[in-house]
Amino acid sequence: MRFEIAFIGFGTVGRGFADLLLEKREYLKKAFGIDWKVVAISDIRAGSVMDSNGVDLAEAVRLTDSGKGIEGIPGERKGLDALETIRESGANLVVEVTWTNIKDGEPGYSHIKTALEMGKHVATTNKGPIALHYKELMRISSEKGGKLRFEGAVLSGTPVFNLFEGPLAGCSVASIRGIVNGTTNLILSEMGKGRTYSEVLREAQRMGYAEADPTMDVEGWDAAAKAAILANHFFGADIKPSAVARKGISGITLEEVMDAIKKGGRIKLLARAWKEDRGDVVAEVSPTWLPESDPLASIGGVTNALTFSTDALGEVTIVGLGAGRRATGYALLADMISIARSLA
Amino acid sequence: MRFEIAFIGFGTVGRGFADLLLEKREYLKKAFGIDWKVVAISDIRAGSVMDSNGVDLAEAVRLTDSGKGIEGIPGERKGLDALETIRESGANLVVEVTWTNIKDGEPGYSHIKTALEMGKHVATTNKGPIALHYKELMRISSEKGGKLRFEGAVLSGTPVFNLFEGPLAGCSVASIRGIVNGTTNLILSEMGKGRTYSEVLREAQRMGYAEADPTMDVEGWDAAAKAAILANHFFGADIKPSAVARKGISGITLEEVMDAIKKGGRIKLLARAWKEDRGDVVAEVSPTWLPESDPLASIGGVTNALTFSTDALGEVTIVGLGAGRRATGYALLADMISIARSLA
Numbered sequence: 204m205r206f207e208i209a210f211i212g213f214g215t216v217g218r219g220f221a222d223l224l225l226e227k228r229e230y231l232k233k234a235f236g237i238d239w240k241v242v243a244i245s246d247i248r249a250g251s252v253m254d255s256n257g258v259d260l261a262e263a264v265r266l267t268d269s270g271k272g273i274e275g276i277p278g279e280r281k282g283l284d285a286l287e288t289i290r291e292s293g294a295n296l297v298v299e300v301t302w303t304n305i306k307d308g309e310p311g312y313s314h315i316k317t318a319l320e321m322g323k324h325v326a327t328t329n330k331g332p333i334a335l336h337y338k339e340l341m342r343i344s345s346e347k348g349g350k351l352r353f354e355g356a357v358l359s360g361t362p363v364f365n366l367f368e369g370p371l372a373g374c375s376v377a378s379i380r381g382i383v384n385g386t387t388n389l390i391l392s393e394m395g396k397g398r399t400y401s402e403v404l405r406e407a408q409r410m411g412y413a414e415a416d417p418t419m420d421v422e423g424w425d426a427a428a429k430a431a432i433l434a435n436h437f438f439g440a441d442i443k444p445s446a447v448a449r450k451g452i453s454g455i456t457l458e459e460v461m462d463a464i465k466k467g468g469r470i471k472l473l474a475r476a477w478k479e480d481r482g483d484v485v486a487e488v489s490p491t492w493l494p495e496s497d498p499l500a501s502i503g504g505v506t507n508a509l510t511f512s513t514d515a516l517g518e519v520t521i522v523g524l525g526a527g528r529r530a531t532g533y534a535l536l537a538d539m540i541s542i543a544r545s546l547a
Numbered sequence: 548m549r550f551e552i553a554f555i556g557f558g559t560v561g562r563g564f565a566d567l568l569l570e571k572r573e574y575l576k577k578a579f580g581i582d583w584k585v586v587a588i589s590d591i592r593a594g595s596v597m598d599s600n601g602v603d604l605a606e607a608v609r610l611t612d613s614g615k616g617i618e619g620i621p622g623e624r625k626g627l628d629a630l631e632t633i634r635e636s637g638a639n640l641v642v643e644v645t646w647t648n649i650k651d652g653e654p655g656y657s658h659i660k661t662a663l664e665m666g667k668h669v670a671t672t673n674k675g676p677i678a679l680h681y682k683e684l685m686r687i688s689s690e691k692g693g694k695l696r697f698e699g700a701v702l703s704g705t706p707v708f709n710l711f712e713g714p715l716a717g718c719s720v721a722s723i724r725g726i727v728n729g730t731t732n733l734i735l736s737e738m739g740k741g742r743t744y745s746e747v748l749r750e751a752q753r754m755g756y757a758e759a760d761p762t763m764d765v766e767g768w769d770a771a772a773k774a775a776i777l778a779n780h781f782f783g784a785d786i787k788p789s790a791v792a793r794k795g796i797s798g799i800t801l802e803e804v805m806d807a808i809k810k811g812g813r814i815k816l817l818a819r820a821w822k823e824d825r826g827d828v829v830a831e832v833s834p835t836w837l838p839e840s841d842p843l844a845s846i847g848g849v850t851n852a853l854t855f856s857t858d859a860l861g862e863v864t865i866v867g868l869g870a871g872r873r874a875t876g877y878a879l880l881a882d883m884i885s886i887a888r889s890l891a
Contacts, residue, residue, distance in 0.1 A: 223717070362714030366713075369706075369713020370714070373574075373877065498845060501841070504840070515567055516874050519866070521866075522842045527861075536859065
């Protein structure tokens with residue numbers, strides 16, 4: 204399969220994918236019959252370049268890694284915005300990696316919708332559009348034939364959706380629970396060493412693990428968006444992030460964290476989704492006490508993990524990175540491989 | 548794809564697979580285009596029945612579950628042994644689930660080899676033949692075109708090989724470590740509650756988790772066979788179980804276990820495999836101290852887990868059951884799906 208790729212967004216995640224494309228060019232060809240060229244890159248900060256004969260991806264990475272724009276790279280056209288790039292680049296695979304917005308999903312939602320309506324394949328790590336518009340986007344994908352993949356929307360490259368496309372395809376899932384937000388897990392882990400919430404939060408902010416406004420993480424919004432995606436994908440629900448029962452960690456005291464440890468366990472911010480007997484799907488996010496024997500209890504720092512309760516295999520837990528340039532870039536690589544295989 | 552299945556062995560694992568085949572018949576058809584019928588069952592205790600029009604699988608499960616033989620089931624031929632069944636049943640998929648032997652791999656080795664030489668697909672959970680004869684069997688598979696799958700040889704149905712066929716196919720693996728033997732992990736977990744090795748071993752024997760002769764488990768032989776399989780599959784080695792550097796848990800004292808906990812960690816019996824810089828592959832099994840922050844440290848009881856260190860995704864850990872009728876049966880289902888897909 205030959206992919207002609209348009210990058211919509213070229214920040215950390217896009218460049219992580221670019222790194223892997225460049226490193227693994229021969230392996231992709233040999234193992235999966237995948238050829239690729241990049242026909243366009245459009246980024247709100249770095250600028251835009253389009254060339255149907257191929258854009259120099261290594262040069263684009265080099266320039267943006269040093270904070271420079273990409274419009275000096277040779278190309279047939281420059282300066283097109285994201286939607287123009289999607290419409291005019293001739294790409295068959297749109298890699299949507301702009302910023303996250305879980306209020307209305309924009310601008311990613313319009314990018315993905317436009318691409319799918321043109322029958323293009325889309326790989327994205329952008330959780331906003333998937334959390335908010337899953338049903339509509341899947342419907343368009345199904346109608347127009349372009350595949351939509353979003354492995355990176357929950358655990359970055361650590362497999363979730365591809366796990367059930369592949370090795371666990373023969374299982375059905377009854378419930379899911381897990382640690383899907385690295386920032387809050389880091390804060391709770393550090394509090395377990397006897398430090399207060401505000402002290403740890405300030406340090407996480409200094410180290411770049413938490414935003415200046417940490418609301419998205421500490422109030423559970425990020426986890427709620429991911430819980431919605433899991434509920435909608437695995438249980439056929441149509442739950443928005445705002446409808447997820449949600450409690451964050453900003454009210455957790457050091458005393459509660461230390462008490463949990465004394466009782467032989469840990470408090471973790473869990474995202475959960477399950478289908479009730481009468482068919483209703485529930486998604487929720489809340490700090491939860493887990494006994495030490497639970498595989499999720501020992502997940503420390505920014506590591507993420509999900510436990511799936513399945514019919515054939517009991518509980519299966521996957522543990523891995525939930526963020527990072529290379530790990531999130533890998534999600535897009537896995538999605539590209541998955542698309543190629545689904546069309547083979 | 549239409550599978551005509553011959554069961555070679557019809558003990559707990561074979562019946563676990565049979566349960567899932569019967570439960571998921573419609574799903575297999577709808578999701579993967581898989582039709583199946585069982586054309587033969589041959590078991591050293593339950594007897595043998597062959598019918599090219601299909602053997603009544605539900606009846607075979609019912610009879611063997613009540614300790615009865617299967618030769619009363621209607622069928623064209625009765626009483627054939629395993630090799631005759633493989634040669635004469637016309638099956639295109641041989642499910643090899645006889646007993647484990649890690650000295651010479653027999654009789655599973657001859658069953659698998661015979662089937663592969665006839666170009667048949669083979670799914671097995673039998674670690675002996677895979678640990679001892681991986682290279683030869685893979686070569687025959689490759690020459691004759693029948694696929695060889697053995698998901699269940701390491702973690703029962705919890706995905707290992709199918710994980711890297713599917714979602715992690717874009718990663719390369721640098722090293723593997725994990726808990727691959729439930730009995731020893733149960734013993735070490737219980738010793739962590741302050742009980743002696745001999746007390747816990749006796750209880751595990753009473754409960755059926757440990758054999759009367761526990762050597763295979765407690766001296767690390769089972770784990771060594773699995774380490775050899777991992778080394779041979781992931782790193783292209785040709786290591787026999789007897790060549791795995793191996794230390795079991797029979798020499799571990801209660802004092803050592805409690806000391807490990809006092810130091811904020813756990814002793815676990817780890818199987819490990821990796822490729823050294825100059826290309827040599829190493830496989831070993833030994834009791835190892837892990838800090839509490841390691842995802843493997845909290846894996847208690849009979850649960851198994853493997854951590855893969857990868858180039859693109861850092862460390863990925865999969866945790867799940869390592870034994871059981873249904874979980875091991877699922878390995879064969881996953882293998883059947885994988886074979887169907889690889890031929891689609």
